[in-house]
Amino acid sequence: MxxxxxxxxxxxxxxxxxxxxxxxxxxxxxxxxxxxxxxxxxxxxxxxxxxxxxxxxxxxxxxxxxxxxxxxxxxxxxxxxLPAHGPERDLVLQWLFLQAASAGPMLGQLWWFRHAAPEPNPMALERYTRETQRIYGVLERRLSESRHIAGDGYTIADMAFYPWMETHAELGIAIGAYPAVADWLHRVGERPAxxxxxxxxxxxxxx
Ligand SMILES: N[C@@H](CCC(=O)N[C@@H](CS)C(=O)NCC(=O)O)C(=O)O
Incomplete structure (x- = not known):
């Protein structure tokens, strides 16, 4: 257990x-x-x-x-x-590390400066908004050519990105600008698990 x-x-x-x-x-x-x-x-x-x-x-x-x-x-x-070995495993890990190293920290900072900072900080808000939009853009390009983040199959890379990317409204991100991300969010969000x-x-x- x-x-x-x-x-x-x-x-x-x-x-x-x-x-x-x-x-x-x-x-x-x-x-x-x-x-x-x-x-x-x-x-x-x-x-x-x-x-x-x-x-x-x-x-x-x-x-x-x-x-x-x-x-x-x-x-x-x-x-x-997660494939047990080989290039397909590497592909999943590559996207998983992007989530851990870039998406999480940038979206997390944007959330903090929008919702928790004791006083407004326009420079930080602008920087983290730009970085967050950039990351949505990276996923938009990826998901325009791939059904899931690491390829056709649903993997732990999707599980890692989903709960972050679905916070777009709280982050002030206009999801309409990222239709492939919106479609993926919808498909993943419909999974009972x-x-x-x-x-x-x-x-x-x-x-
Ligand atoms: N890189 C870490 C980040 C974990 C993280 O930032 N956790 C937050 C909640 S999402 C937390 O525990 N924050 C409490 C704090 O910073 O004091 C991971 O992926 O596990």
Missing amino acids: YTVYLADTPNGKKITIALEELGLAYQRRFVNLNAGEQRAPAFARLSPNNKIPVLTDERTGQSLFESCAILIHLADAAGKA VQRGMRKAREEAHV
Whole structure:
């Protein structure tokens, strides 16, 4: 049985989506980020960067932080959504790393400057809006020629991007300018496991 430590954020949702898609048994432990629970010593032992998500596996005693490392672990464990080796695996990892290294941080900064900054910062807003639009443009070009992010098949790259890209309204991004992204968001968002995963990260109940 896996335990996922999460909050109602895109990086938390990635993991519940993957667990639902891959059909793996898990329980949730919600971490209250507003109350600073991510900085508690017990949590810091699991997550030295003091961030969710974390995944633990009671059967092996293994504990993992960094959402995309967790996605790779889960896909390998289930033998689904990530080819076992070769160029097709590399392709998925390439897009997965783009999500982790560029999309997440840029969209995350834009969200913070729009919704959480104690005072307006027009220069930061302009920079992160431009970077976010650029990333939507990268995916628009990719999804204009490819059914999913890493090719025809649905993979953990889609699971990683989906909960970030679906926040376009909160980020002030006009999704109409990115029709291929909008179509992909619609198709992925209709998957029952994605709907369950999104809901599981929203539920407040500590189980
Ligand atoms: N690169 C990390 C980013 C994780 C991350 O930024 N988590 C946020 C929530 S989405 C968090 O825990 N924030 C709490 C804080 O920064 O104090 C990953 O992909 O797991």
